[in-house]
Amino acid sequence: MALKGRDLVSIRDLSPREITDLLRASRKMIPIAEGKKASNALAGKIVAMAFFEPSTRTRLSFEAAVQRLGGRCITIADSGISSMKKGESLYDTVRMLSSYSDAIVIRHPNEGAARLAADASDKPVINAGDGAGQHPTQALLDLATMQEAFGALAGLKVVLLGDLKYGRTVHSLAYALGILGSELVLASPPALRLPDESRAELDQLGVKITEEPDIERAVRDADVLYVTRIQKERFPDEGEYRKVAGSYRIDARVLASAKPRLIVMHPLPRAGEIDPEVDRTPHAAYFREAFLAVPVRMALLSGVLGGRAR
């Protein structure tokens, strides 16, 4: 895999072939991520975690990925106590970090921050979410979850449900699914539809897309139901939020007419979009999805840092 030394800022930085290679490498990492096998592929490597925005899952899974491969992390986990508070630019902070580490994982509240970091750094930069922008490693682990469940991604019918406008995971994911040959069904409230730009791009790629705001109908012959978090802060008032959030709640009733093999996914944290009763059904794939973050990020870090298990 020719990932060595490269940045991963946007899912568009990867070709379909590179994505499938990464997914294959991720599967091999699973026993190491589960602690059943040991690896020292990243021995002697330091990865900087530059988190300028709160994150639990993403940061911890990256840290676990580095440590499972025998590497070490240095971490900025609170922009409040970091140099940014003293007025240092992101550019300067990243230049400094790149001289202390072998790769940088960055999350930042501003869109485009990871691209700027990649320009500033002479070490590989991995985007772990920049504002409402890209979150390519989330898309990769989502793909890994679907591939594990179904074997192939081409021909899968994937329903993207909820906030398709602001949800940063969903744009990267829709693009990746599109270039890998999946079919998309968009189910969102009118105010939270996929932005025209993203829709136009998918159309240009020849992706088969339908819109179906009725969840039960959308789910009927789908393979994957990808639920996003409806973000409260995006709504002008609480009443509007409740109305929308309430209309997109997945429970046993909604899933009654679904295929037996349908999987329900969610980038987590969930905020009431999925009833806990779904956890006990074979449809629930979101905790597996959260686990697969580790082997996927291991495969990526290993590729970018040129690590080989010894």
Place this chain on the structure above:
Amino acid sequence: MVRELKITPIKNGTVIDHIGNGLALEVLRIIGIKELDKDSTVSIALHVRSGKIGWKDMVKVENMELSPRKVNAIALLAPTATISIIRDYRVQDKRSVDLPERIFGIVKCPNPSCISNQSEPVESQFHVIRRRPVVLSCAYCERQVDEFLKHLA
């Protein structure tokens, strides 16, 4: 045929011709009047009949040659423009403007949350993703822009 001379010739300087109708003032904004030599004359012709593009605007600036960055900015706003360098009343060089693949510093990203708008030590950067009509995409946040007049840096 009697040719009507609407603007007098200049000795040294730049003639920007075939500017799309109504865009001359924007072109002047790009040239930056304040940066002109105090003895320079600027002549503008608005709404002039053109065989090539129907109606056009034209700007002549004495004692000034445009930097590549300004030429790129003109290419963005007025893609039909031609630029002639005049030395000693003679046209020394005449060429059409050509939009490069990347645009630096001319347009400001319209996304207020874009990192290029956060006092970082970098200039704005756009990829030209379509040429007719021109559409740019921010190299940082990927926001697309097709109305440049509102977003000139």
